[in-house]
Amino acid sequence: MNTQLKSQPTVFVIFGGTGDLNARKLAPALYNLYLEGWLPEQFALIGTGRTKLTDEEFQGRMLNDINEFSRTGKVAEDKWAAFGPHIHYQAADVQNAETYRDFGKLIKKFEKEWQGPANVIYYLAVAPNFFPIIAENLAKAGLTEDADRTRIVIEKPFGHDLESAKELNALLARIFEEKQIYRIDHYLGKETVQNIMAFRFANAIMEPLWNRDHIEHVQISVTESLGVGERTGYYDGSGALRDMIQNHLLQLLCIVAMEPPVRFTAEEVRDRKVDVLRAMRRFTPETVREQAVRGQYGAGWLEGQKVPGYREEPGANPQSNTETFAAVKFFVDNWRWQGVPFYLRTGKRLHRSASVITIQFKDVPHLVFSPETVETMRQNRLIISIQPEMSIRLQVQAKRPGVDMMLNTVDMVFDYKGTYQTQAPEAYETLLLDVMLGDQTLFMRADQVEEAWDLVMPILTSWQNRISQNFPNYSADSWGPEDAEALVAKDGFHWLTLPLNGKK
Template identity: 70%
Template sequence: MKSNIKTKPTIYMIFGGTGDLAERKLIPALYNLFLEGYMPKEFAIIGLGRTDYTNESFIKNLLGGVNKFSRSGKADKDQWADFSSRISYLRTDVNNEGDYAKMEQVIDKYEAEWSEPPVIIHYLAVAPNFFPIIASNLAKMKSAGDAERTRVVIEKPFGRDLETAKELNALLRNIFDEKQIYRIDHYLGKETVQNMMAFRFANALFEPIWNRNFIEHVQISVTEDIGVEDRGGYYDGSGALRDMLQNHILQVLCLVAMEPPVNFDAEEVRNRKVDVLRAMRKFGPEEIRFNTVRGQYGEGWVKGEKVEGYRQEQGVNKESNTETFAAIKFFIDNWRWQNVPFYVRTGKRMHQKSSIISIQFKDVPHLIFPNNSSESWQQNRLIISIQPEMSIRLQVQAKRPGLDMTLNPVDMVFNYDGTYETDTPEAYETLLLDAMKGDQTLFMRGDQVETAWDLIMPVLESWEVKKSINFPNYSADSWGPEAAEALIAKDGFHWFTLPIKKSDKK
C-alpha cells in the first residue's frame, strides 16, 4: 500500500539503539511504516549505544528483532536490504560531549546530501536517569535550537513523582520549545484508544447521553496475567500506581471524560484533556482510606504451573511494600460528570490479560414488562475492549425468539477483525509517524504530566509511608484483593470482565 501522507526527510537518532525497546518495538515499527509507504524517500536511522557493534552486526541483530516481533512477519530479503541500507550504528557514550559532535557530523552529512533539510528526531529509549545528561548535551548541538526541525521523544516514566517531573520539564523547556518535546505513552497510539475520539465526536447518537444524566458509572480495567518477569529491580522502585495508573489509565480516562474540542488541533485536544485532570477531586487522608485499594500478588497456579509470589521474584525486596495492584474510585467535579464514579484498576498476575472501558448507563425510568419476562435484566452498557480483542460493543435488551415476552441482553458488536481485512498498525507505528509529521495530539504536554502526578501524589505518599501489613493479599491468577471487590460492591456495582475466548488463551 502506498501512503498519500507526505513526510519530510527524517533522521532518527535512537539513544539506546541496542536495547530491548529498539529491537522489539521501534525498528519493527519503522520497518512496517517503510513497507506501507509512510517513510519519506530520504531517511536515516542511527543507532546509538555503548556496545562494540559494526554496522553489519548491528543490522543483523535488528533483523532478528523484526523477524520475531514485526506484525508483518519475517522480512523480505530485498525489502529489508533497501530499508537496512538507511541504518547505521554510532558507538557513543551519552556522558561524553565529544560523541555529540560526532552525531552533529552525521546530521551535517545527510543535510549536505539530501534535497532539503531533514527533520531530526532524538529518541531517548534509555533509562530515565539518562534523560537530563542527554538533554543537556543535546543543548550544545547547533540543531537543537531549530524548533521547526528538531524533536526529542521521551519514554515514560516521566519523573517518579511531581517534583522530579517538574524538574525534568524545567530542564527540557530551557533547551527546547514545548512543540519540540514528545512525551510518549504508547497506550495512546493503540487503535481502539484512538477510536474513542471518533466514536464520541463523529456520531450524533452518543454525545447527548454522555453525561451524569444518563451514565451511572465508568470502569477502566488494565489487567495483566504475567508477573514482573525480569523487571523486578525496576518495578520494586515503581509499582502499579506509577507504572500504569498515573500515565496509561489516566490518559484513557481523559479521552472518556473530556469535553468536545472545537477542532482536532493538537493543542485544543490536549487542553480538553488537562481540563479533566484539573477537575478531578483530590484525595484527603480519609478519602484515600475509603476510595483506594492496593495489593501485592502471592504465589499461585497459572495454567497448571506453580508461580512465585512477588516477593520471591528476582530483584525484589523480600519485605517489599510495593503494590502490584491498584484500584481507585475517582470523581470529576464538573457539570458533565458530577457524582458519577470512575472506577479504575490495574494489576499483575491477574486472571486475564485485558484492557477494557465499561460505561454503564442508568436503568430505564419505568419497567413496563412483567417480572418473569426479564429475569436476566441488565442495564445498558457500552464496552470498549482494547485487548485482547479490539472491539466496541453495546449491550442492550431484546426479546428472545418465541411466543412469550422474554427479554435478555444482546450485544451489538463492532469488531476490528471482522470489519477490516487490513492489519491493525502497532501503537508505535502511529506515534513514530506522528513524530515525523510534527503532530503532538497523541503525546502528553508538560502541564498534563504534572497535573496527573499532582492528582495521585497524596495516594502515592500515603502508601509509601504506611507499610501494608497484609501483603501479599491476592493469589496469582485471581482478580485481585477482596478489598477491590468491596470498593465497587459497596456502591452496588461489580467489576466487569469480558469472557475469555478460546482463541485468546495461550
C-alpha cells in the first residue's frame, strides 16, 4: 500500500462515463484498485454523459458492469456498500462551456468535505473529435490552472495523421504542461510488456546478446480472430496501420530496441524510446512497395461458423479500400541494430488471437554435430507471449534421452500462472494507478507520438493514393495475404507462431 498515495484526495472525472470503455475497462479497473487498497481514502468518481441519470442509477450501471467485466468476479455486498457511495454522475453536454462550471462546483464541494485540495484526473473516454473541445472548455472554466494537481488522460487514436497529431499536441501544450498529459496506450500496461524491460535490464546474460552480432531478426505479431463487426464506422477511417502499428506495435518495437536507460525514470525511458523512432529508416514510395503489405479479409469459415467479409460487415463500404491486415519490415539504423529487420504484423479474422514478440538469434558459428544428429534442430529463439498466455520462453537445443546423440529443441519457460498464485492486474489498473502517482513512464510523450506518425505517413499516403485491385485478398481463419509470407520469405525467414498452450 502506497502511504503517499493514500493521503492524496483524488477526483476522477470520466467523460464518456456511460460508454463502453468505462463499462468494460475503467470501472472494473478502479474497483479492483479499491479492493487492493490502492485508491486514496478520500476519492470520488464522477461519470459524465448526455443521458440524464441520478447518482443511484449510475451506481447501479457501474455495479452491473463490474459484475460482468471485473477479473475479481461478482462484487461482495459489503465492498459495494463502501465503494458505491464514492460514485457520482453529472449530466453534461461537453460542447457547452457552461456545463463545465458544474464540475468545478462538485470538485470544490468534495474539497470542502475533505478539508484540503484534491488531485483531479480528467479521463477522455470519448470520440477523438471531442478531445480538443473538452480540453478547451476545461480551460475556459478555470479547471486546468493547478499544474501540480490536474491531469488529463487521452485515449488513442491521438490524431488521424502527422498533421492532426501536431495540432492536438499544440492545443494541449497551450492549456497543460507536458507533465499533466497522459496519452494512454493500454498495451504498455500489460504485465508481460513491462517485464520485457525487467528481463533485459535486470539480467546480465541478456545485454551482451541483445544486438546485431547475435540477433538475426525480430518479429512482433498482434493477430485477432475477430472481425470488425459493428465498428466499421470507426474502422473504415482508420485501418490496421493506424489502429495498431502506429501505436501498439511500434511501442513494443521501441521497448525491444531501446538502449539501456541511465535510471528507470519516466523521462529517461521515454528519451530512449524516442531515440529508437528517430533512428528508424524512413520509407520512400519504392520501399513502401517492397517492405509493406496490406490485406482485407473476405468471407470464410471460423470455428464452424460462416463469417462475412469486411465489405459485407454492417455499415461497411462495398468498395472499401481500408486494410484489415498490415505487415511492415522496419530497420533501426544505429550501431546496435544496423541491418537487423523488424517484422511487424497485425490483422483481423486471422487464424488465432495472439500477441507475440519473437527474437530469433543467429546460427551457431560452427556446428560440430553430424547432420543426422541435428535433424530437428532450430535456431535459438526468445519468445515473449503477451496474450492469450503470459510467458517468456527461451528455445534452446538439448540432447534427446537415449543412447545416441540426437538434439531436440526444448523450452526454458517462465509463465505467470505457473510461477505466481496471484492474478496479474489488468493493463488499465496499472495505468490508472500510474496516473494517480504522476508516473508517466508508460505513457507517450508529444515528440514520441509525432515521430511514430512521421514514420508511417509515407505508407499511409501510398496506400490512400493507390487503390488496391485485389481486395479482399485473404479469407477468414487464414494467416493473412500471400504477400505477407513473401515479405519475410524473400529474406529467408517465415512468420513464427506460438503453439497453443506452448505445446508443439
